[in-house]
Amino acid sequence: MVNMYDVIVIGAGPSGSMAAYVAAKLGLRVLILDRFRFPRIKPCGGGLTQKSVALLKGLGIELNSVVRDTCKRVIIVNNAGSFLLMDNDPIISIVSRDEFDNYLLSSALEMGADYLVDRIVGVDVHGEYVNAIGMNDTYVSKYVIAADGANSVIARQLGNDIRRGTAMAFMTIAHGNYLNDVCVIDMTRIKWGYSWVFPRGDGEYDVGIGSIRWGDYRTQLIKYVSDVGLREGEVRGHPIPIKARDRIVSKRIALVGDAAGLADPTTGEGIFYAMYSGALAALTLRHSSSPVEFASNYLGIIKPLIKNLSLAYYLSLGTYGIDHLVMGRLGISAFSISSTRNLIKRIMSGSAWYYQVPMSMIKFSVLKGPQVILKGILHG
Incomplete structure (x- = not known):
């Protein structure tokens, strides 16, 4: 039967x-x-x-x-600088x-x-x-x-x-001594994506690099691991489907x-x-x-x-494109204003959805951006 x-x-x-x-x-x-x-x-x-x-x-x-391990602090790095997210509860828990x-x-x-x-x-x-x-x-x-x-x-x-709409990431379990209570997300290491360092305790770190553009980023990852003073382990790649079937x-x-x-x-x-x-x-x-x-x-x-x-897909183009590659080179980023950072934390906690994000970035770009540029010109 x-x-x-x-x-x-x-x-x-x-x-x-x-x-x-x-x-x-x-x-x-x-x-x-x-x-x-x-x-x-x-x-x-x-x-x-x-x-x-x-x-x-x-x-x-x-x-x-x-x-x-857990991170109550997350450092986001882009062309405009470094920005800190903080919370009383872990923003990221590493498994x-x-x-x-x-x-x-x-x-x-x-x-x-x-x-x-x-x-x-x-x-x-x-x-x-x-x-x-x-x-x-x-x-x-x-x-x-x-x-x-x-x-x-x-x-x-x-x-x-x-294969349609698939991003690519590579990671390794690295060893050494780095930041033990902070998670790092660095957009300066790769276009249209970011690298990361997440502590795992006992001198281990999950280190990776990924982009919304398909590619082989093993070399960039190995260099990044070396640059932060860690020793890479076995490098593994994995696809990330970022568009619904x-x-x-x-x-x-x-x-x-x-x-x-x-x-x-x-x-x-x-x-x-x-x-x-x-x-x-x-x-x-x-x-x-x-x-x-x-x-x-x-x-x-x-x-x-x-x-x-x-909506998050189009926002990713704004985050990695306009905010990082364009405005970031002018020393401007939506991450510099607290309302954007707080909104990111709310999205990560599940208390907000992505439809609330673009308005924050648009307001900054339209209202704050020109003011910062003009101030920079006037003060040399």
């Missing part, structure tokens, strides 16, 4: 584990399939924003055991992705989800069920939540061009996280959007009575997030 699940989750990263956790918590029979046995290595900056921590806490998942992802998967298993290791090569949708076709076996469920990452097999099968849902299949193209083009943050979309897909599934209703409900609930990230 075929073992029929309510939902199969393909991929056990943050989006998949969160979808499985929520679905199991809501009483659904869940199978997680991933090609790797966890824990496994995952190249990533490993920085959790306040909204990521809040989301997990709201779902009953505490992170204290897997947080390596090691092998530990963090395994912890989320374990949380889903504790909630009652099943987990098997298999490489899924496609899905076959029938009238009343879906076959998830693996290298080892075929698995049957009523629905599939595809969380199989930036190179998603399922996204491609739905007709998406998975054209098709993210069918009657019995939903894409979440990187598979759906849900990463922040301005910050490169993907973990929050992965977990959030995974939770939304599971919640939608539990409260939908038919495949048509599921597809409609998921699309309706995910659209505001897609619109927000679409």
Whole structure:
């Protein structure tokens, strides 16, 4: 007799584990399939924003055991200078992705989800069920939540061009002695992106570089690590999908996280959007009575997030282009005014959305920018 699940989750990263956790918590029979046995290595900056921590806490998942270090101060560097973000609570909490992802998967298993290791090569949708076709076996469920990452097999099968709108980042775990209680984001090391240094404790630092333009930035990363006085480890690259897929849902299949193209083009943050979309897909599934209703409900609930990230893409062009490359060379930046810095903190905490950002930058550019330029001319 075929073992029929309510939902199969393909991929056990943050989006998949969160979808499985929520679905199991809501009483659904869940199978997680991933090609790797966890824990496994995952190249990533490993920085959790306040909204990521809040989301997990709201779902009953505490992170204290897997947080390596925290930053209550974040230094942002661009052509206009250095700007400091500060908060009483950690702005960024740093995790090691092998530990963090395994912890989320374990949380889903504790909630009652099943987990098997298999490489899924496609899905076959029938009238009343879906076959998830693996290298080892075929698995049957009523629905599939595809969380199989930036190179998603399922996204491609739905007709998406998975290379469209993809950024690229490289990272390494470096060793040495640098700033231990501060996270650094430096836009001067690469065009249309930034480099970062996140402390992990015990002399370890997650150091990386990424851009919204696809490219091989290994050489720039190795130089950056050397310039800040650290020793690089193994360099790993990873794509970051920064534009939503054209098709993210069918009657019995939903894409979440990187598979759906849900990463922040301005910050490169993907973990929050992965977990959030995974939770939304599971919640939608539990409260939908038919495949048509599921597809409609998921699309309706995910659209505001897609619109927000679409706006973030255009904002990234302003942040890395106009503000950094143009105004920054004149010694001017929107980061110099407190309202912009506070807005960034609010976005990272989840208390504000991107539609509020452009007005802050526009006001600065139009009202403050000419005044600063004129003052510089008059005073030599």
